Amino acid sequence: WAKESGRHAVCLFSPDIDHWGAQRLKLRHEIRPAIEQRQFVLHYQPQFRVADNAVAGAEALVRWQHPKLGLLNPIAFLEIAEASPVINELGAWICDEACRQLASWNRLGHTLIMSINVSARQLGNPALHEMFAACARKHGVDPKFIKIEITESMLSQDVSIAEAGLNKLKEYGFRIALDDFGTGYSNFTYLHRFPVTALKIDRSFVQPIAQDAKALAMLNGIISLAKAINLTVICEGVETENQREALLGTGCDLIQGYLTGRPLVAEEFTQLHLTNVRK
Ligand code: C2E
Ligand code: MG
Ligand code: MG
Ligand code: MG
Numbered sequence: 001w002a003k004e005s006g007r008h009a010v011c012l013f014s015p016d017i018d019h020w021g022a023q024r025l026k027l028r029h030e031i032r033p034a035i036e037q038r039q040f041v042l043h044y045q046p047q048f049r050v051a052d053n054a055v056a057g058a059e060a061l062v063r064w065q066h067p068k069l070g071l072l073n074p075i076a077f078l079e080i081a082e083a084s085p086v087i088n089e090l091g092a093w094i095c096d097e098a099c100r101q102l103a104s105w106n107r108l109g110h111t112l113i114m115s116i117n118v119s120a121r122q123l124g125n126p127a128l129h130e131m132f133a134a135c136a137r138k139h140g141v142d143p144k145f146i147k148i149e150i151t152e153s154m155l156s157q158d159v160s161i162a163e164a165g166l167n168k169l170k171e172y173g174f175r176i177a178l179d180d181f182g183t184g185y186s187n188f189t190y191l192h193r194f195p196v197t198a199l200k201i202d203r204s205f206v207q208p209i210a211q212d213a214k215a216l217a218m219l220n221g222i223i224s225l226a227k228a229i230n231l232t233v234i235c236e237g238v239e240t241e242n243q244r245e246a247l248l249g250t251g252c253d254l255i256q257g258y259l260t261g262r263p264l265v266a267e268e269f270t271q272l273h274l275t276n277v278r279k
Helices: 007-013 015-036 074-082 086-107 128-139 159-172 188-193 203-210 213-228 241-248 266-277
Strands: 040-049 055-066 070-072 113-117 146-151 175-181 198-201 232-236 254-256
Touching: 015 055, 015 074, 015 086, 040 086, 040 266, 055 074, 055 086, 055 254, 055 266, 070 074, 074 086, 086 113, 086 128, 086 146, 086 266, 113 175, 128 146, 128 159, 146 159, 159 175, 175 232, 198 213, 203 213, 203 232, 203 241, 213 232
Parallel strands: 055 113, 113 146, 146 175, 175 198, 198 232, 232 254
Antiparallel strands: 040 055, 040 254, 055 070
């Protein structure tokens, strides 16, 4: 095939690409042992309630402390993990660890909602709701303090399994947020069809609002629509004070971004964001 398609195809087999392919394969095989060796770690990013500026929640964001490659962000390994069933094991570890941390914050007297991302392949797993329920039970946390973040692109895949699983999760009392709204088709029928309780508006919609009146008008429109169907609205990617100020008038419930807090390890999160309520 390479010969037939001529010169361009040769690139597919160039040493660099081949090296990358081998690197991906290697990483994929390293994931399962890495879970056992506790090389994965969760960072937590605060979500602030606009009404009183309190920390209302935290989003768990996975990192891989790789022994040779250093600290890896999800972009470096998540897609690789998602291409194999190992994502279910990683997802189960993430859920367990996030619930354990939430329980530990609860014991210190902090009430907050933990947001946990799930991937497309996890949504296609018919045992997903049981996994979440078992985690919550194990750590003694009420599902209403756990918010599962899904993205629109996942919903177009295995719709019937995803829909059944999400309905079960909602029945159990978990919250469900539609993440990255504004990056895909922003299909409103998903909001209607799936048992979503929150809408998370992507930074590409949020960041222009300080300088762009049309962007602000659009954001206001999306937020009123979301509020009309009783969704909690979270704006993500808030990086500047101007963006934050512009958001205050939109009626959004929660804000999340580098301005108000970067993702941190649990100890740093506790020190920086939870100390005022401690003791
Ligand atoms: P996401 O769920 O939309 O998470 C928000 C991402 O935006 C995070 O990147 C976060 O660090 C980053 N972010 C937060 N505030 C700002 C800001 O003000 N400006 C900018 N430019 N970025 C900001 P991160 O941690 O690299 O995660 C990337 C994506 O990887 C996540 O997007 C999510 O889709 C996925 N992901 C992360 N952790 C997990 C996980 O535990 N499980 C699964 N399935 N997916 C995860
Ligand atoms: Mg998310
Ligand atoms: Mg997002
Ligand atoms: Mg994202």
